[in-house]
Amino acid sequence: MSGRLKILISGQHGQVSQALQQYLGNQHELIVPGRGLLDLSNPDAIRQQVRSLRPQLIINAAAHTAVDQAESEPELAFAINASAPGVFAEEARELGIPLIHYSTDYVFDGSKQAPYTEDDEPNPLSVYGQSKLAGEQAIGTAGGEHLILRTSWVYSNTGKNFLLTMQRLLQEKPHLRVVADQIGAPTWASTIAASTAALIERWQAGQPGAWGTYHLTAGGETSWFGFAQAIGEHLLAQGKACATLEAIPSSAYPTPAPRPLNSRLDCSRLAREWGVVQPQWRSALHECLAGQA
Template structure:
């Protein structure tokens, strides 16, 4: 199986390089090898690779910045995936693409399933939903994997931000009325590889799936858990969303139900707190080793 990975240096892409390698011949590109905004160049990259599977982990994920960069965000998150999907159809390849909980408005009182109505609240969410639609309209075989609250021990994310702020501030003030599920990038990478491995035995279905760890929390609860795992004693004060002004509006409920993924593929992700413990252990081991 020939696999083309786009976005190898992102949080999920970094983990995918390791997780996908045992499945076949892996070609992994970062932004140094392709420009997601250059749609013609993107077509050339996909055609030259001649893949059986395309895993697109490249995207514009700066949610607040996207509010003032709507055209660029739409190009990177909607038009580019559409182009990749068109090439996937021409080559008979499967396209795997990551989307977001931000396609929902958060008004539902329970976890979201794949068929729930979408209603994005911000530019980023609109662009990711447009990308989902472009992929579906292309006619290619695809798996759109929606996930949420991605973090890792590298790059820029909530986990590392909380660790940094804990060393700078006497207390942390974190939003406590937005609910969701933190997802370690390594868990997502390994689950994606497990999903693709099932296709070595049978045909992959086409469609949208929620890819999320079990359990739920708030940003405040996530911050507390991070400090507990790091053994940092620092007060974390709960605040309301309206006390923390940000350019992009966030959904109050971003919990994703991954039951469909378990039913169709037999893949069940671990509890988010378990994954956080493993991430912290990996992070601390890396610091001690280098």
């Protein structure tokens, strides 16, 4: 399917959705309804919107991402993260169009010593992870053409994320303790959007890889402590105040939802099948920081 596409994108104000709007807005007709028009906790509202809009591609960039909050509101987390993706997938199948959906490293328990591949068995530790896995399964059950893109540690210059929180705290506090035994790849929302745009181009050019589940994160790995260090280095280079950092284990920072210690995802299948490769996390972070006012 060549030319200008009519694309329905959910999650109007989310980090990935906003990045997608920037990357795809010039080439395609984007429909990005707010919660008033697209209530993801209401399956009938989703069906009504898709059927009235009749898009040529659906990108589900919305999610209940408040990981700790999900522990106390599992019904809402499952409605948005599990039921809604299934409805999108069913409607996409009926229209004969693909669905692109984003999932998470939290579908794994983090006990593996090496990066996770798409063939590894999920075993989520939290309600958030369980709801996201249920969403993947609902999409698979629907049976249409789809891409499930698992990513990790998403940040950007908008919304609520580790980068913006850490920039604020590093300048407000004299000393910060940050978890150092959780390992993963901080992934810029614009990296995800650029990769998604490349996948759409391959599909439009009639050269798609296999549909299915793929891992999509920045290259390389670090800890939350290492991520915080990199953010602090940028602040210091700008002559700004920066707290001293102390590395701590996860056990010293208990949270309602347990986190996987190993969040590393092997992204080689996406490179092989679709020819899409992500930048290293440090270079993406530098580019993101360079874009801040």
